[in-house]
Structure formats: structure tokens, C-alpha cells
Amino acid sequence: MSLLEIDNVTLRFGGLVAVDNVSLRVNEGEVFALVGPNGAGKSTIFNLISRFYDPAEGRIRFDGKDLLKHTADQVPSFGIARTFQNIELFEQATVLQNLLVGRHRHRKTGMLSNIVFSPKAYREELRHREAVEEVIEFLNLQPYRDKMIGGLPYGVRKVVELGRALASEPKLLLLDEPASGLSVEETQDMAFWIEDIQTQMGISVMMVEHDMGLVSAVSGRVMALSDGKELATGTAAEVQSHPAVIEAYLGTGEISKTGTSRA
Amino acid sequence: MRFVFKTSYDADISLFKHRAQAVWYGLLLLLVLATPLYFVAIGDAYLLGEITGILILAIAGMGLMLLTGHTGLPSLGHATFMAFGCYLNINLLGAGVPWLIAFPLSGLIAGGLGTMIALPVLRLHGVYLALATLAMSMLTSDFVVIAEPWTGGIAGAAVPDINIFGMEINRYSTPYKFYYLVLFVAILIVWFYRNLLRTPTGRSFTAVRDSEISARAMGINLTRTKAMSFFLSATAAGLAGALFGHSAGYVTNETFDLVMSITLLLMIVIGGLGFIHGAFFGAIVVGIIPVAIANGRTFLSTTFDVNINVPGLESALFAFILICFILFEPMGLYGRWLKIRTYFELFPFYRKDMFKRQKSYLKTDRVQ
Numbered sequence: 001m002s003l004l005e006i007d008n009v010t011l012r013f014g015g016l017v018a019v020d021n022v023s024l025r026v027n028e029g030e031v032f033a034l035v036g037p038n039g040a041g042k043s044t045i046f047n048l049i050s051r052f053y054d055p056a057e058g059r060i061r062f063d064g065k066d067l068l069k070h071t072a073d074q075v076p077s078f079g080i081a082r083t084f085q086n087i088e089l090f091e092q093a094t095v096l097q098n099l100l101v102g103r104h105r106h107r108k109t110g111m112l113s114n115i116v117f118s119p120k121a122y123r124e125e126l127r128h129r130e131a132v133e134e135v136i137e138f139l140n141l142q143p144y145r146d147k148m149i150g151g152l153p154y155g156v157r158k159v160v161e162l163g164r165a166l167a168s169e170p171k172l173l174l175l176d177e178p179a180s181g182l183s184v185e186e187t188q189d190m191a192f193w194i195e196d197i198q199t200q201m202g203i204s205v206m207m208v209e210h211d212m213g214l215v216s217a218v219s220g221r222v223m224a225l226s227d228g229k230e231l232a233t234g235t236a237a238e239v240q241s242h243p244a245v246i247e248a249y250l251g252t253g254e255i256s257k258t259g260t261s262r263a
Numbered sequence: 264m265r266f267v268f269k270t271s272y273d274a275d276i277s278l279f280k281h282r283a284q285a286v287w288y289g290l291l292l293l294l295v296l297a298t299p300l301y302f303v304a305i306g307d308a309y310l311l312g313e314i315t316g317i318l319i320l321a322i323a324g325m326g327l328m329l330l331t332g333h334t335g336l337p338s339l340g341h342a343t344f345m346a347f348g349c350y351l352n353i354n355l356l357g358a359g360v361p362w363l364i365a366f367p368l369s370g371l372i373a374g375g376l377g378t379m380i381a382l383p384v385l386r387l388h389g390v391y392l393a394l395a396t397l398a399m400s401m402l403t404s405d406f407v408v409i410a411e412p413w414t415g416g417i418a419g420a421a422v423p424d425i426n427i428f429g430m431e432i433n434r435y436s437t438p439y440k441f442y443y444l445v446l447f448v449a450i451l452i453v454w455f456y457r458n459l460l461r462t463p464t465g466r467s468f469t470a471v472r473d474s475e476i477s478a479r480a481m482g483i484n485l486t487r488t489k490a491m492s493f494f495l496s497a498t499a500a501g502l503a504g505a506l507f508g509h510s511a512g513y514v515t516n517e518t519f520d521l522v523m524s525i526t527l528l529l530m531i532v533i534g535g536l537g538f539i540h541g542a543f544f545g546a547i548v549v550g551i552i553p554v555a556i557a558n559g560r561t562f563l564s565t566t567f568d569v570n571i572n573v574p575g576l577e578s579a580l581f582a583f584i585l586i587c588f589i590l591f592e593p594m595g596l597y598g599r600w601l602k603i604r605t606y607f608e609l610f611p612f613y614r615k616d617m618f619k620r621q622k623s624y625l626k627t628d629r630v631q
């Protein structure tokens with residue numbers, strides 16, 4: 001069954017049609033990639049799923065439930081976690097604290113029991129720490145565990161953001177350009193992690209990525225978008241050789257077999 | 264140099280990072296518990312009253328710190344919540360409610376009223392909230408006058424003494440008891456505050472402060488979280504207001520004025536935004552400046568026969584200190600303290616840029 005179903009979704013920003021009648025399916029256990037030139041509407045699709053924007057038309061369903069009936073802060077409770085293209089971490093907190101916020105959807109104690117630090121709150125806290133510690137181990141974040149985000153290098157922040165999303169134990173992980181700005185080695189690590197997330201943790205992944213090398217390495221199906229419209233869907237190779245896709249990228253020099261990532 | 268080896272998750276969750284820290288806070292507790300002994304010995308409790316005043320300010324400061332320092336919502340109206348707490352306390356006590364009930368109740372009602380006032384503007388962004396609370400603070404004096412039957416209006420109202428199971432507590436006749444009572448409330452609130460910060464509620468506050476977008480994407484309801492922070496914040500301010508009333512003995516429409524609201528905000532900035540310690544450091548500065556100025560004046564006039572009588576000297580000095588902090592020490596007194604401590608802990612490995620924040624990246628793709 002499809003985990004995420006997007007049907008004929010359209011979103012306009014004033015006169016600009018950012019997403020134009022797009023339909024797509026993300027199946028359970030799959031890595032689905034969205035590619036396309038700058039301004040194609042990829043991040044906007046993520047923001048629609050996150051319910052930051054209301055589509056003008058169309059349906060978005062997750063696990064059979066209508067997402068459009070819910071607000072942005074209810075989306076994570078379905079098991080959807082995400083990262084942002086331009087890293088949105090809690091800057092004045094440590095790595096550990098950031099990951100712990102990722103646990104928010106599993107929160108079971110209220111303000112009152114938190115204030116008096118009831119035994120229940122204590123036990124819950126222990127569970128959160130254990131879960132977060134697993135993520136820290138998985139992503140090799142131990143050296144940065146108690147560091148403030150503010151002072152961390154870009155590459156580490158990207159990983160922390162992935163960690164924060166993983167800490168929520170999602171069913172679907174939305175990654176907006178997970179490899180942008182990363183070095184070759186860091187991109188390699190990211191590819192391994194995404195594979196592990198899919199195969200070992202059984203989490204479905206939907207990602208936006210310009211690095212075609214990474215896209216071909218990890219994703220099953222790929223959808224190419226341009227000007228908010230679907231151009232083609234298929235394997236990475238099929239999409240890259242599709243005439244409409246080549247046309248859309250013509251002159252931008254962005255798409256290539258080896259995958260040159262954007263600066 | 265000290266390394267902290269963590270052997271279990273408890274090490275992260277517990278109140279103190281390591282044994283030495285627990286020992287330091289234990290010593291500090293002993294010190295504040297023993298302070299009155301000194302004043303008993305010299306037989307003059309005047310300064311103890313000032314210290315009690317600092318503690319009351321720190322309680323209000325902690326309230327504002329939670330809202331501004333930890334949730335990122337500015338308020339220029341916390342004196343109003345203090346007024347709520349103070350007058351509610353007076354009226355409840357006047358109606359025969361025992362202090363042990365009247366005091367917490369006035370805090371809670373002040374918290375509830377504060378939240379109700381704040382709710383309509385919570386959806387708006389920082390500066391609107393600041394303006395709205397500023398307006399509220401400016402109107403407070405008028406409302407106190409209008410609500411004369413409960414507040415005594417311009418003539419003012421006397422604050423009844425505290426009575427706990429027959430034990431009378433009054434700032435002047437029993438300064439030591441009053442000190443211990445305020446100290447107890449302050450420590451209790453510090454404990455609540457610490458608990459909050461190590462559990463999901465506190466983390467949701469700081470998440471909202473640092474990135475509303477991310478907070479929402481993690482499942483945090485912005486309005487509810489902000490309202491919760493406002494409630495706790497105004498409750499603490501209300502409690503501080505009630506204690507302030509007991510400390511002043513008599514309150515009028517001019518007691519909880521705009522200057523007090525602004526002082527509270529400046530206080531937590533000077534102390535160090537985002538740290539519980541900041542509320543205390545700030546309160547100490549605010550508490551000491553008037554005493555220092557008064558002493559300086561007496562010293563100058565008695566030894567050199569120089570009489571300085573500049574009106575507004577206190578505010579000017581205060582503003583000057585504030586500007587210095589914003590320019591040279593944005594992390595406040597507590598930040599300065601952290602740096603000094605790190606310097607000694609890491610000696611000789613301290614680097615000058617250790618506390619510098621990395622420039623944040625462009626946020627062009629931020630969701631609007």
C-alpha cells in the first residue's frame with residue numbers, strides 16, 4: 001500500500017503556480033527522490049506535506065488518513081519527520097537537546113508532572129534519552145553530543161538535523177537536499193545512512209536532491225519536476241535520459257551521470 | 264581541567280552535572296541559610312531586608328526569564344502581573360483566606376489573567392507583543408485607580424501580615440522569618456524551573472524560541488506552548504508581586520509602574536538571558552545600585568562635604584550599565600562568569616573565540 005498519496009495538488013503563490021497538478025505515491029519501504037531545477041517546486045511539495053501551506057486543490061493522504069484535515073504541528077504524530085533545505089536547528093541548544101525535541105511526538109507527560117519532576121516524568125525522560133542515544137550512536141555524533149549547535153560546522157549540523165528527524169522514529173522521512181554543501185566523504189556517509197535508514201530501520205524516505213550520484217545510489221523511483229509540473233517518473237537512469245528532463249535542464253548544466261552537486 | 268564521564272543517563276538528567284557542582288550549590292545553600300546569623304550578630308537587620316528584596320526581584324525575574332530568556336517572548340508588562348498578584352493577595356487575605364492558600368492562589372489567578380490578556384497577541388511577533396505588554400503596563404496605574412474598592416486607588420492599600428498557622432510574619436517585626444519565607448519560595452521556584460528545563464515542556468519552550476518553523480515540524484503547538492510559558496511566567500510574577508506587597512507594607516497605584524516593568528526586563532538582560540542564574544545576577548545588580556548610590560552619597564557628603572543631588576542618577580547609571588552590557592557582554596553577567604570559569608577549568612587551553620557564535624547561514628528558503 002502507498003504510505004503517502006498526493007493527488008492533483010496545486011499551489012499558487014499569487015500568480016506563480018509553484019506546484020501544478022502534481023500526483024505522486026511514496027510506497028512503504030521505498031526511497032523516493034524528487035529532482036528538478038531550482039524553483040521547480042520541490043521544497044514547496046515538502047512544505048505542503050508538512051502542512052505549512054494549504055493547497056488550492058488536491059488531496060494529500062498519509063497512511064490512509066487525510067492530512068489536509070490536520071495542522072502542521074499534528075503532522076509529526078502521523079509519523080512524518082523532516083529536515084530543511086537551509087538547516088533549521090535550535091541554535092542555542094546542544095546537539096542532545098535538539099535530538100530530544102525530535103522526541104516531542106512521543107511525549108506522554110504534561111506540564112504539571114514536568115514541573116515537579118514526577119517519577120513518571122523521570123521514567124519518560126530515561127526512555128527519550130535511550131532512544132536519542134541510539135541515534136547518536138548510529139550517526140556517530142558522540143563527539144558533538146554536548147556541543148552547542150551555534151558553534152558546529154555545516155556538515156555536522158546537517159547530520160544533527162537528520163538525527164533530530166530520526167529521533168522521532170518516523171514512518172516517512174522527508175529529506176530536503178541532504179547532501180547539499182557536504183564534502184564528497186560526507187555525501188558518501190549520507191548515502192550509507194539513507195540506505196541503512198531504509199533497509200535496517202524500515203523507514204520510507206522521500207528526498208529532494210540535486211546530486212544525481214546520490215540519487216542514483218539510493219533511490220528506487222525518481223520524479224523530475226520543472227515549473228511545478230511533473231516531467232517524468234521512473235528509475236534514476238530513465239528520468240535522466242527522458243527528453244523532457246534533458247530539455248528542462250538544458251543550459252543549466254545541472255544534470256549529469258556523475259552528478260555534480262550544486263555549489 | 265575536569266572531564267565528566269557519564270556512566271548512565273542519570274548523569275544527564277540529574278540536577279547537577281557532577282559531584283563538585285552539587286557541593287558548590289550545597290555550600291551556597293548553607294551560605295544563604297546562615298546569612299541571617301550575621302545580621303543577628305550585628306543586631307541590625309536593615310540590609311537583610313534589602314537582600315530579601317533582591318530575592319523577591321529574582322522571583323519576578325525568573326518569571327520573565329522563562330518567557331523572554333527561554334521562550335523568546337519579550338514582555339514590558341511584568342509589573343502588571345506583579346500588581347495582579349499583590350492586589351489579589353491583599354483581597355484574599357482581607358476576605359479571611361489563610362495566607363497559605365491566598366498566596367499561591369493569587370499567583371495562579373495572576374497567571375490565568377496574564378494568559379488571557381496575552382492570548383490575542385501571542386500569534387503576533389515579538390515587537391507587537393512588546394508593544395501590547397507596554398501598553399498594558401502604561402494602563403496599570405489607571406486601572407488600579409479605577410478598581411479603587413479593591414486596590415485603595417491613589418490612597419493605596421495596606422498589606423496584611425502573613426499568618427501561617429498562627430505564626431505572624433512581618434517584614435519589620437520578624438525580618439528573619441520573612442527572609443526565610445521568601446528564600447523558601449525562591450528555592451522552590453528554582454527547583455520547578457530546573458525541572459521544567461530538563462523535561463519536554465522546557466525543551467518545547469526553547470524550541471519555540473530558537474525556530475518556530477522547526478518547533479512546528481517537530482509537533483509543537485506554538486500557541487499552546489507560548490500560552491503555557493506566559494501562564495507560568497505571569498504566575499511567578501504574581502507570586503513575586505504578593506511578596507513585594509508584604510515587603511513594602513503599603514502599595515499604591517504608582518508601585519507597579521512602567522519603570523518597574525522595564526527594570527525587570529533590563530535586569531534579566533544584564534544578568535544573562537537564557538540562564539536561571541541570570542535572574543539572580545540581574546536582581547543583585549538592580550538591588551545593589553540604589554544602595555551603592557545612597558552609600559556613595561553619604562560617604563561623599565560626610566567625608567568631603569560634597570553633596571551630589573542629581574535627579575535620575577539611578578536610572579542613568581542603570582542605563583549606562585545596560586548599554587555597556589549590550590555592547591561588551593551580550594551573554595550578561597552569567598556569560599561573563601561562564602567564561603571566567605571555563606578559563607580556569609581549561610587552563611591553559613582557553614581560546615578567545617570559544618564562546619563566539621558561528622554566523623548563521625542565509626535563510627532564503629525559510630518558510631514565510
Ligand SMILES: Nc1ncnc2c1ncn2[C@@H]1O[C@H](COP(=O)(O)OP(=O)(O)OP(=O)(O)O)[C@@H](O)[C@H]1O
Nearest residue numbers: 013018037038039040041042043044045085630631
Ligand atoms: N513562500 C513563498 N512565497 C512566494 N513564492 C514562493 C514561496 N516559496 C517558494 N516560492 C516560489 O515557488 C517556486 C518553487 O519554490 P521551491 O522552493 O519549491 O523550489 P525548489 O524546487 O525547492 O528549488 P531549489 O532547488 O532552489 O530549492 C519558486 O519560484 C519560488 O520562488
Ligand SMILES: [Mg+2]
Nearest residue numbers: 042043044085
Ligand atoms: Mg528547495
